[in-house]
Amino acid sequence: MSIFEYNGSALVAMVGKNCFAIAADRRLGVQLQTIATDFQRIYKMHDRLFIGLSGLATDAQTLYQRLVFRHKLYQLREERDMKPETFANLVSAILYEKRFGPYFCQPVIAGLSDEDKPFICTMDSIGAKELAKDFVVAGTASESLYGACEAMYKPDLEPEELFETISQALLASVDRDCLSGWGGHVYLVTPTEIKERILKGRMD
């Protein structure tokens, strides 16, 4: 079994019209045994920038702490928030620093630019970026997420429709994966507000 599948995770981000949504499951397991059912793997960098870290939970937490460190220094020096593209480059660089002993994480980055243009991207554990216009997925449930998103996604969805789509895609996918599930955590970000919602799914 791969170390990426040790804790189990499902992570997805979608682009709508001037908005984006990022969602993850809430399970933290050790192989097939569930340890926690309220685990957070999506982190807020600033009001319009989120990062979800799938893979090994311990690496995800350390990686997040390093990102906070770098992001905070950037904020203090530049007196502004980081652009999503810039942040993606930073994450990529930090991951590649550990090219031969990587963090066992596959990040998903989602953000809104200053012009309210949504940005989503994912990368592998050594920082190779993959940009997308529609949706990105990561984690142990990524295969089923691809299927669900391909079937359900439509471009230019309004925020509430986008929330419905991403939630249905996530819940449908985690039911097909033993290592993720136990409800979901969704962030819906528009230029004016952030909505955070917790989904109830099959709790088994």
Added chain:
Amino acid sequence: MRRWLVLRYWLLPEPIAKITEAGDTFRKGIAVPHNHLLPRRSALPGRVHHGGHWECWKCIGISGKDGVVLVGERKVTSKLLQTNTSAEKMYKIDDHVACVVAGIMSDANILINTARVQAQRYAFAYQGPMPVEQLVQSLGDTKQGYTQFGGLRPFGVSFLFAGWDKNFGFQLYMSDPSGNYGGWKATAIGANNQAAQSMLKQDYKDNITREEAVQLALTVLSKTMDSTSLRSEKLELAEVFLTPSGKVECQLHSPESLDKLLVKSGLTQPAAEAS
């Protein structure tokens, strides 16, 4: 072993030669007493090199029971100098600490960067904000290092730090180029700080509120300035306080909110702005 000794002997004379060249100001082992490193040499007390111009200014800090206030006077030395609307002397070190600089700006930038990195390192290691005194001390250690060894010049910078931490609440520190620091209820650094200090000694009362502290700082600044009118482009103001939700906040005032404050304190006339 023998080889090593020879090498060391060969390395030593270099810095000594440099020290003698630099003259008494940079002599080995002498702590520079105050931020007069450059001023003394150029015989311009309280003047500091900045952006290609000699600038002269002062900073005041006052701590109250519900917040700390930092005020800095900025001086427009030349008509041709591009006026900078954003802060030049006030820096946020972390969410809970702000500082104001008196001294050589290029030196200060290095130290501010070190302080910010230090604060973030602490937060990374312990997942919490760095205690204010520890931050001031770590910067003092850096400064001290440059007073001890030959060949290097000390940092020509004094700081006022305003901060809050959960153990000691609101705090105000002054740190000088030798690395010495001390906690204060109210203090002033930079040009003409003697006059400001004695005014503060007279007018400061224990347990003043943040608003009163702002008033006092502005009054002292306006009375110890050479020019008659206090305007927003001539000053910078930062406050550290707790929001109603209990979160600590550093607020740097914009020129607009400074104008409002000045009108409120009766130091400028509102009519002057309208015209």
